Amino acid sequence: MQRTEINLDETDLAILRLLQEDARMTNVALAAKLKMAPSAMLERVRKLEEKGVIRGYSAVVNPLAIDKDLLVFIFIKTKDSFADDKSARALAAIPQVMEVHHIAGDDCYLIKARLSGPTELMELKRSRFSKISNIISMRTTIVLETVKESSHISID
Template sequence: MEKRMIHLDETDLAILELLQEDARITNVALANQLKMAPSAMLERVRKLEEKGVVKGYSAAIDPLAVNRELLVFIFIKTKDSFANDKSARALAAIPQVMEVHHIAGDDCYLVKARLSGPMELMEMKRSKFSKIPNIISMRTTIVLETVKESSHISIEK
């Protein structure tokens, strides 16, 4: 993964903060809050999108409303070499898997998944994870209570 430096000025950072608070904010409302012309704001947001700084817009959905009450983190060890991401791609293709992180330490990957309950967890492990040939071991942590969960990135100016 190639690191790239993108220069962001204070206005860009302010735009990003406002978009994180409310991705549905209108261009006019953004412009008003930052005391800019709507056309200039539209151009700024478009450039942030083109540069890949703004990767997309999404809705935060209550997991209970869609029967996804069980939150689990699964530590996975594989036989993959560090340069091979075949297992990571296979894990990422599983619909219930929300995140796959290549990690340092005893394990290779940390997977976050949302499920309806323990039976779906067992089924996912049996029917999906068991088909990934390089998995050596798995350790599952079940979340009892979530104190904080956020996709917001702290933006320092």
């Protein structure tokens, strides 16, 4: 999706702000907050979904509640050519991997993963990452404390 393909007006931006705060907000509640008819609001939200502006709705789970209190970032260098995304697709297919970013610099990818502890980290590296033949090196950073973590995008 190219940015130039999508034109958002102030009402669209207001809808996005409100849904980021509470994705469970009903169309009726959204319509009331923005002083619109519920049917018009439903159509607006549907169009935002169809255009791919709203990519989905999800619950934010407390990682401690499901024993996933180890947060790691892994810098991975591969021998892939710049146009080849074979390693990226293999990394993205691993369930523990939350994010895969193709980055500039000495490394090729930045991976974010939530795990139950060091044992799961070693298992991830041994049983999953080691099977990706293009990986040359990995550097792991373990997060000691998270001050802020959010999936919200600032909408001005």
